[in-house]
């Protein structure tokens with residue numbers, strides 16, 4: 001049985017995109033999982049309202065959705081919020097109920113109030129009746145995975161003073177770890193649901 005994992009992200013300058021690609025890589029590493037990236041882009045806005053019916057239809061089919069954005073002024077970025085608000089018609093009929101969910105964010109400073117952004121992502125998922133997954137790994141490892149020690153989701157930090165758009169290496173790996181964890185759990189849940197449907 002194929003498990004579908006979608007990664008929805010907004011990124012203005014590209015740091016969050018690097019992390020989203022790490023999340024995608026991690027999810028894709030789990031056997032039987034098909035993972036896809038969905039960017040929130042300016043072309044999908046009309047008079048400030050986000051609209052992309054095809055993306056929403058694809059997300060309806062996902063077993064898991066992982067959301068990511070930069071932290072802006074201690075909150076989620078406004079383009080991701082516009083996307084969130086555009087999911088209201090999925091909320092009434094509980095279309096995303098029981099999908100697995102998770103979140104990630106990137107900001108310029110080590111804290112940067114990223115926890116508030118992750119809380120926003122969590123509350124959005126809970127509004128939809130999703131089952132939320134956090135980070136499992138402690139920072140006690142040599143790869144820098146979860147080096148900022150956050151368990152509500154994966155977090156990243158752009159490298160200050162760099163002319164290149166780059167993330168600390170461990171942060172991309174943190175994203176990959178979250179993606180793999182969500183994909184594995186979604187896969188196991190799907191198998192369990194399928195077994196109970198046939199018993």
Ligand SMILES: Cc1cc2nc3c(=O)[nH]c(=O)nc-3n(C[C@H](O)[C@H](O)[C@H](O)COP(=O)(O)O)c2cc1C
Nearest residue numbers: 011012013014015016070072073074107108109112
């Ligand atoms: C409007 C705005 C607000 C920001 N607010 C914060 C903040 O509250 N905390 C922080 O550490 N960085 C903040 N930053 C920096 C971004 O989070 C950081 O540059 C991030 O890497 C951008 O992600 P992106 O490259 O994917 O667009 C802000 C940047 C912008 C443009």
